[in-house]
Amino acid sequence: MPDISLEKEASSRFSRWARWGAAALVVSVAAGLGAAALQFILGVATALLLESAAPELADSAEARQIPLGPLSGHARWALPVLLAAVMAAVVGLSRLARGRALGTDEVIAAARTGELRDLTTRAAAGKLAGTAATLGAGGSGGTEGPVAVVSAALSGAVTRAFRLPATDRSQLVAVAMGVGVGALFQAPLGGALLAGELLRRRGIDWRATVVALPLAFVAFGTFIALHDAEPMFGHATLGALWSPGSFVALAAVGVCGALAARMYVGLFTLAGAARNRVRRFPEAVAALAGALVGIAGIFVPAALGTGYGTVAAQLSATTVAAAPLWLLAVLPLAKIVTTSITLRTGGVGGVFGPAMVIGAAVGALCWRGFVAAGFDPGPVALFTMAGMAATLGPAVRAPAAALLLAAAATGNLVPPVGLVGAVGIALCCSGGVTLFPSQAEGTGLRERLRRAASAARSELSRRSFSSVSVEVSRALRSVMLKLSPQGRGVD
Structure with missing residues (x-):
């Protein structure tokens, strides 16, 4: 006679795995839809806001050109007014909604602790609207962080609807962050690695990466079904897989990328501490901050918005050679300052994107320096992407994902050895800084040996x-x- 208890246990186990599989599929589709929705809403907001106040800046971004000088015309002074009004409105509406837009660090903390109550469809909608308004008006920030948060918030809502256990819900939230960013980059492998790296300061959670791998392709397929299947920064050659001369030059890029990452994290943290001391009149503070960012953008327009057009322009040797040297030197610091002011005073956006823009400018500047010294370092695209990955990887503690994302963003599958070396050197020189304090210390081999000892x-x-x-x-x-x-x- 069959054992009824064993049959019930088997049926319960099958039901749990069926619910998990269905929830994972819905989560991956939601991540792709979230990435596509942000791209669309941001395009609409930019057309309505930034093009009315600074059409030169909007045209440069669309044409993937570097704005070479200060904005011209009397209409340029409408930019600080627009940014002040939008940032004050974003903060005011957030307070009326009795909350604030979640950031990637808060989602990481929620995934680690299992406190997923705030990950709702309402939070996803708020993040989408806040990001579109802030970046569409010229505020400095990125789209990868918001996509990660939107994907995680939708994942939290889906897993609650499917009544998954707390551990499964936390795992799918972490996976959703990675596959959402991978869909935006059109780099599913990079997104799967990011899902395993993002919750830790060291090492990779291979279980999360394995779970994320098939889901990343589902999210990627959903995104390209609604969006053009084009590399994020266009097609560019990164040169030979191995080049001794480029490898030595890229080692210097790795060191510079680490310095840029440390400066970015340091100033961003300092701006947060300063803002915490001034808690009164948040709308007025946001308006003042928006005006300051707008004024800075009049003189260094490339420091506004997402800056992705500037990164794409720096893949061309002709463009980088023609750019004023002072602009390449000032752009990393200007981007750090405008991002810190925008995001620390109530603006909504991500911290991934600015790290990419900062690093790309550092890499392009290094390439100019080698060329001026009479060397032939290799393709400028290689240096631009090496600087981007060498800054992004240490800043978010995701070096492996940064390598694959940098390669995929230019239409390449495998990163050259020199790019890998630059990121490795940057990681060693970065001193363990991170933009996400909620990341766990990690359970890599070194950490396990230290704990065992x-x-x-x-x-x-x-x-x-x-x-x-x-x-x-x-x-x-x-x-x-x-x-x-x-x-x-x-x-």
Whole structure:
């Protein structure tokens, strides 16, 4: 006679896996839809806002050109007014909604702790609207972070609807962040690696990566069904897979990328600490910050918006050679400042994208320096992407994902060895900085060995203490016995 309890257990297990599979499929489709929705809404917002105040800037971004000088005409002063009004409105509406747009760091903390209550469709809608308004008006930020948050928020809502256990829900939220970014980059392999790296400061959660791998292709397919299947920055050659001369030059790019990452994280953290001291009048602070960013953008227009058009322009040797040297030198710092002010005072956007723009400018500047010194370092696209990956990887603690995303963004499958070396050197020189303090320390091999050694020392100390205690107790009993009347032989 069949065992009814075993049949019920098998049926329950099958039901759980069926629900998990259905939820994972819906999550991956939602991640692709979220990436496509953000691209569309941001395009509409840019057409309505930025093109009215600074058409030169909007045209440069669309044509993938570097804005070479200050904006011209009296209409340029409408840009600070527009940014001030939009940022004040974003902060005011967020307060009326009794909340604020979630950031990637908050989602990482939620996925690690299992506190997923705030990951709702309402949070996803708020992130989409806030990002479109902020970046569409010229505020400095990226789209990858918002896509990760939107994907995670939709994932939280889906997993609740399917009544998955808490551990499965947290895993799918982490996976959704990676596959959403991979869909936007049209780099499913990079998205799968990002899902495994994003929750940790060191190492990769291979279980999350394996789970994310098929889902990343589903999200990618959903995205390109609604969006052009074109590399994020266009097609560009990165040169030979191995080039000794380029490898040595790219080592310098790795060091510069690490310095840029440390400066970006440091100033971004400092801006957050300064903002925390001024909690009164948030709308007024946001308006003032928007005006300052707008004024900075009049003189360095490339520091506004997402900056992706500028990155794409820096893949061309002709464009980089024609760009003023002062602009390439100032752009990384200007982008750091405008991003820190925008995102720390209530603007909504991501921190991934600015790291890419900062690093790309650093790489292009290094290429100009080598050319000026009489060297032939190789394709400028290789240096631009190396700088981007060498800054992004350490800043978000995702070096492997940064390599694949950089390659895919230019239509390449495999990153050259020199690019890999640049990211490795940058990671070693970055000092463990991160834009996401909620990331776990990691459970990589080095961390596991350190914990094992610590546990062994503790156990050895405990045992040593115990053995000493036993010897002391025996000695005391012997002394007491000798001092007692029986021990002295007295009747």
